Amino acid sequence: MFSSAAILGTGSFGTALASLIGSRISDVVMIGRDPVTVDSINLAHRNPRYISDIDLPESVRAEIGMNHASLHPLILFCVPTSVTRQAATDLAEAGVPEETVLVSCAKGIERGTGDRMSVILKEVFPNNPVAVLSGPNHAEEIARDLATCAVIGCTNESIACQLQEVFTAPHFRSYTSDDLPGIELGGAIKNVYAIAAGIASGLNLGDNAISALVTRALAEMTRLGVRLGGRVETFAGLSGVGDLIATCFSAHSRNHRVGLALGQGKSLEEAVNALGMVAEGVPNTLSIYEAARDAGVRTPIIDAVHAILYEDMPAAWALSQLLNRDPRPENE
Ligand SMILES: NC(=O)c1ccc[n+]([C@@H]2O[C@H](COP(=O)([O-])OP(=O)(O)OC[C@H]3O[C@@H](n4cnc5c(N)ncnc54)[C@H](O)[C@@H]3O)[C@@H](O)[C@H]2O)c1
Numbered sequence: 583m584f585s586s587a588a589i590l591g592t593g594s595f596g597t598a599l600a601s602l603i604g605s606r607i608s609d610v611v612m613i614g615r616d617p618v619t620v621d622s623i624n625l626a627h628r629n630p631r632y633i634s635d636i637d638l639p640e641s642v643r644a645e646i647g648m649n650h651a652s653l654h655p656l657i658l659f660c661v662p663t664s665v666t667r668q669a670a671t672d673l674a675e676a677g678v679p680e681e682t683v684l685v686s687c688a689k690g691i692e693r694g695t696g697d698r699m700s701v702i703l704k705e706v707f708p709n710n711p712v713a714v715l716s717g718p719n720h721a722e723e724i725a726r727d728l729a730t731c732a733v734i735g736c737t738n739e740s741i742a743c744q745l746q747e748v749f750t751a752p753h754f755r756s757y758t759s760d761d762l763p764g765i766e767l768g769g770a771i772k773n774v775y776a777i778a779a780g781i782a783s784g785l786n787l788g789d790n791a792i793s794a795l796v797t798r799a800l801a802e803m804t805r806l807g808v809r810l811g812g813r814v815e816t817f818a819g820l821s822g823v824g825d826l827i828a829t830c831f832s833a834h835s836r837n838h839r840v841g842l843a844l845g846q847g848k849s850l851e852e853a854v855n856a857l858g859m860v861a862e863g864v865p866n867t868l869s870i871y872e873a874a875r876d877a878g879v880r881t882p883i884i885d886a887v888h889a890i891l892y893e894d895m896p897a898a899w900a901l902s903q904l905l906n907r908d909p910r911p912e913n914e
């Protein structure tokens with residue numbers, strides 16, 4: 583078991599994971615940017631901005647600055663994917679031993695490179711073990727000890743088992759896998775479909791329509807994810823269909839909430855501003871749309887979300903275009 587851990591990010595997921603691992607590890611430091619948040623975590627054991635009604639374990643404290651993270655044997659990345667590379671670079675400058683285990687908990691791919699987060703971490707820390715954590719894991723529920731499962735991706739079996747021990751609690755069961763591409767791509771791509779499901783709810787399309795959308799989204803996610811390097815069975819697992827269901831049907835999902843606002847006629851700017859948190863599907867609609875184009879994969883649902891978010895296409899029009907494509911077999 584790890585003697586201590588650092589969590590980069592004092593947002594929703596960082597807070598939920600601090601609550602989860604703080605009962606297993608006696609020294610957990612959250613690295614933040616906001617002095618008010620850091621002080622409140624240290625003095626009141628509560629995060630005033632995110633999931634503010636839960637008490638964090640006594641083992642959890644907070645600091646500002648990567649130098650407070652660099653010497654812990656386990657470091658979790660819980661910052662948005664758009665800043666993961668910068669956070670990793672800042673951390674590397676603080677000096678990290680080669681045996682430190684780095685875990686990406688963020689869900690998205692980098693725009694421009696199409697890199698998954700574990701690829702970025704491997705680029706910045708070529709000699710360190712790198713792992714990923716994903717699954718149907720709404721922070722708000724984990725922090726309240728509501729049951730769920732997750733998958734830990736790591737190619738080193740012994741480290742995967744150590745991480746499994748860290749991410750185990752009476753209400754939290756984790757599995758291991760060595761398919762990092764499949765795990766990360768499922769977690770990234772499902773964010774776009776959660777926006778689509780939110781739009782469908784906002785348009786009051788009904789349960790049949792949303793179920794059909796999510797089913798076709800799984801087929802599309804699998805087609806794209808396999809082309810980008812994931813294994814087909816991973817998309818049928820916790821980080822694939824499991825997380826797809828969680829985000830497409832949950833009121834907790836920030837991506838779903840952005841979609842709902844769009845379906846109800848709000849602009850993207852209004853929807854994002856009203857949310858006030860990171861909805862990875864918004865930037866990732868761009869990065870995943872571009873990755874799909876580069877790979878030559880047919881992705882009509884992602885294309886429709888891209889058109890609504892970035893080409894000013896009215897949601898109802900995008901829907902009618904989706905439904906009126908040429909007929910084809912279900913499985914191809
Ligand atoms: N919230 C969830 O339920 C959940 C679950 C699983 C995975 N995730 C993933 O975790 C990642 C973080 O999501 P979140 O929900 O915690 O987001 P959030 O909006 O709740 O918090 C983001 C955190 O990152 C920090 N941050 C933002 N920009 C930064 C920068 N430039 N440098 C350093 N820190 C910065 C913010 O201060 C904040 O502490 C996302 O990739 C998300 O997909 C979230």
Ligand SMILES: O=P(O)(O)OC[C@H](O)CO
Binds near residue numbers: 689718829837862
């Ligand atoms: O709130 P969302 O839409 O970012 O989803 C959070 C997690 O990815 C759910 O597993």
